[in-house]
Amino acid sequence: MSRLATPWARAAGALYMVAACTAALGSDAYDVARDAARAAQALQDQGRWTDAQASLDAAAARCGSAPDARSCRSLVRYSQGYLAQREARLHPDDAPALLASAEDRYRAVLAEEPAHEATLRNLALVYVGLGRDEAAEAVLRQAMAVDAARTGRAALQLGQLYRDEGKFDAALATYQQAAAAAPADSAPPQAIVALYATAPERAAELRAMLAGWEATFPAVVDTGYRQILARATDAQVRERTVLDWVSLVARQGWVGPTTFAGLPLDWPPLADAARYVANPETPPAYGWWAAGPVRRSVLAQLALATAQAPEARATPARALRRLQVGMQFCPGYEAYQYDLQMKDAWPTRLELARATLALLAREPELDPKQAQQRWLVDELFFGKAGAYQSRDLAAMQRFHTTLGRWYAERGEWTGGSSTNGIFQLEHAIAVAGQRAARGEPWQPLQQEKQLLAGGYEKIGKPAQARAMYLDAASAFLDTDQVDEALDALGNADRIGGATGYPSDQATLRSLRQVATTRQALAADRLPPDFADAPAQRWLALPATTDAARRQRFKVLADLALRERDGQQPQAAATHAGAAFDALLSLKSLVGTADLVRLEQVLPLATAGADLGERGAVQVASLAATTGGDLARGLYVPAAGRPMYAVIRGDAVIAGRVGARVRASAALAGQVRRISVEAGHLDVFMREGSGDATKEAARTLQDVPGVRSLALISG
C-alpha cells in the first residue's frame, strides 16, 4: 500500500494511490478472534490453561482464509502471547518456557505489524522477565518511536527499566519524554518523584520541578515535598520545602489529623507547625516560623485551612477564633506590598480577611452590630491594592465579588468611589473578562450580572440596566438556564419600553430567538424542519461573537442528540458535524453540560472512524496540548482552578473528514470507514468506487492536520 505525504498530495492535486487491499473490514473473523481471546482469558482464570490455548489455536485456524486474515491473525497471536505471559506470572517455575513462547507469539505479530506499540511494550515485559534488559530496551525504544497516541507509556516503561538498573539520569530523561508526550497525565511526574526517592542528595532538583506541577498535579507534588522533608540531606532545601509544602496543603485544604503523619517531627519547623495545627485557637509559639514575613505568611495559611476544617465549620465561633488568630500573626498588608521577599507571596492576609467577612455575613450573631465586618471591609480595601500590584487576576476577582455581594446584600449601591456594590460587581465582571482574554475559561457570572442589572435599575441608570440584563440573559443561556434568560430579557424589554432606550433591539430579538428555540428544543416541540425556517437563519450564519458560537454549538448538539434518540442517524450525523464545526470556532465551553454535549456529539460527528485506544476528549487543568490536540476552556462551577477540554488531534481530523464526506454527494455511501492515527488518515472505500475514490483524494487531501492520506478500496 502506498501513502501520500500531505504536502506532496497537495501539490499533486488529484493524484492519489489506491491501495489494492482485499480487506473487507469489519467482517466476522476479527470479531470471532476477539470473542475467542475473551473466552480464552476466562478459561485461564478458571485454571484451564490447556483449554485456553486450544481455543486460541482453533480461532487461528479460522483466520486463514478470512478476508481480514491479517488483523485476525495478529489478534490471535497477540492473545496467545498475552496469556502465556500471564501464565508465567502464576507459575514462576515454568516462567522461562512460557515467556519464550510469549516472545515467539509477539515476534510473529510484529512480523506483520512492526509498529504495533502495545505488542512492543508487552514484548519488553517478556524480556524483562527473562532478564534480557538490553533486548527490552531495544523494543521499548521502538515502541517510543511509534507511540502514535502519545500515551508516553513506552517511555515510562523504559524509564522504569533504567531506574531498576540504577541509571538515574537515563531514567529521568526518559520519564521527561513521557511527560512531554502526555502533559495531562500524572503518571510521569509520579514516576519522577519516585525516582528521586533513590537520590535524596538531588532534592533541590526535584523541588524545582515540583513547583511547576503544583497547579496540575497537587497530589503528586504533595508526595514529592513529603519525600524531600523526610529524606533530603540538604538543610537549606528542607527549609525551603517546608514552606512550599505547608502552603500547598493549606491552599488545598489538606490539613487534618493525619497531615503530619510520616514526617520527621523532631525537626522544629515541622514540629511547631504540627503543634499549631493541633491547637489552632491559640497563637503559636513562633520559633523558626517567626523569622521573617514569608514564614509568618505561610503559617497563617494554616490558620485559614484550620478555620475551614470540618470541626471548625460545625462551630462558627471556633472558626472565627481561628481566623482571628491567623490575622494576629499574619504580616500586615504593607509587608505584602513593600517587602521584596513577599513579592510573589500568596495573599494570605487578604484571604483571611475575606474568609472572616464571609463568615460574619453568614453568622450575624457573631457580629450583631456589623462592627467587625466594617473593619474588615476597610482592611480589604487597604490591602486590595496588593492583589492589583501583583496582577493576581483570580484574587482580584475574588475580592471584588466578595465586596460586591456584601454591598449588594445591604442594598449599598452608591457611596464613595468604590465603596458600593455597583463598582465592585462591575470590576468583578471586568476582571473575569480579562482572565478570559488571556486564555482562561469564560465565566458566565450570570448571578453577578443579574445582581448588577438590578443595582443599576435601583440607582436610576436604565441604559446600563438594560444592557446588563441582556448580558445576564446571554450568560443564563450559557448556563442552560433558559427560563431565567427569558426573565432577564423581559426585564430588558420592560426597561427599554418604559424609558425609551431601544438601542439594543437587535440583540434582544436574537437572544429571544435563541431562548425560544432552545426552550422548544428542550420540550421537544420543534418541527423536524425547524432549522430551515427563516427565523433560524442564525444557525447557519457565521457567528461573530463567541457567545453566539456557544449558542449555535448547544442548539446543534441538542438537535443531533434528539435525532440520535429518534433513530435518525443521517440527520444526527449532519447536525453533530455542524455542532462540531461550531465548537472548532469557539474558545470556551460553559459547564459540564457542554462537556457532555461534546462527548456525545463527537462519536456522531466521527461515526465510522477508528481513533485508537486513547479517549477522544480529556479534561485537564492546563491548556498545553501536543500533536494537533485542541484545548477549549471549560467553565466548571465546582472547579477550584481553570479547566480545559482537550480534544485529541485525531478526533478533530476525523470530525473534519466526516463533515467533508457528508457534504459531498459523490462520496455519499462510498466511504466505509476511516482510521486516523497520529495524523495518518486511512480512508476505506467501497469496492468499485473508482470515481468516488478520485473525489475522496480531491476532497480530503488538504484537511488540516492530516500528515498523510491513504485510500484503500476493497
Next chain:
Amino acid sequence: MNQFSRTLLGVLAAGVLLPAGAVDRPAVGVAFDLNVPRWQGQFGARRDELQAKVAAQVAAWMSQQMGFADFDAGSAGPQRLVLHLDVAPDAGAHQFKETQLRLELADVAAAAPLVWRFRSDERYAEPTGGVDAFAQEVALRLVDVDKQALVRQVLSKVPIASEAALWKDPVGWVIPFRKTDLCMDFKSMLRIENMLPSGAGPVLKEFLARASGDFAPREAAHAPSALRGRLFTEPVPAQDGLADLGRARPELVAVRAVYVTEYLPLQPCSKPVPPERVDFRGAPR
C-alpha cells in the same frame, strides 16, 4: 538458632500460610449519596440514576488511583465506600450555601471525615445541567481529594489480605501480592496485625512495615516458589513488640490482617496490555 534453621522455619511458616495462585485484591463497593435538598428536589425521580452514575465514576477513578483494592459500584463486599455530597455544616439558613464532598467507609469509625469543597456559596445557585453533567462535575472534583489522607484516614481500614508469611532473616513479612498486583511501589507503608505467642497465649501485636523488595532469598531452594516475587515488607524500627517478634517461632505467629497506610503508586504498573485494549484493524504501519 543458626541462620539456616531460621530460614527453614520461615519457609515452613510461609509454606503453610500462603496460597500458590493469585490472591484477589479486596473488593470495595462504592456508593454516592446526594444529600443537598435543593438538588435532591431538582433530580427527583432521577436521583437514583445520578447516584449510580457518580458511584460508577468514583469507582473507576479510585481503581485508577488506588491499585491495592478493587473498587466497584456494584460490589456487595463487606467494605463500602460512600461519597456524600452535603451542605456545609456552617451554611445555616443563608440562601447561598457552600456544598462539600465527604468520603467515608460505611460502618467503620474513621479518625476524621475526609471532606473537601464542592461548590462555593457563590456558585450554589448554578444549574446542575442534568444527570450526566452533574456526574461529570462531581467526578472532576475528585482530583482535589487529599490522597494521603484518603489512604491514612479511610482506606487504611480496608484489609488487603488476611495472611502473610513471616520471614526471619531479615525479619519481615512476605505478603501474598506482587507489587504489580497492587501497583504498589517500594516504600509504601503497611500495618500488619499478628497473633504473637506469649506467656498468656497468643496476643495481638500490630507493626508498621515498609515494602522494601521483591522476595528473592539467596537460598532460593529453601523458599517455596509461590513466594518468589511477592512483596517483602520490613518492620519500621523501634516499634513496641519488635523484639518479641524477632524471638517468636514463625510457625506460632499468625498474621491476621494486612492494611495499607501509605500508598506509593508504582508508575508504570507494568502489566501487559490485554487483548481487549488493542485493535489490529487498519492499515499496517
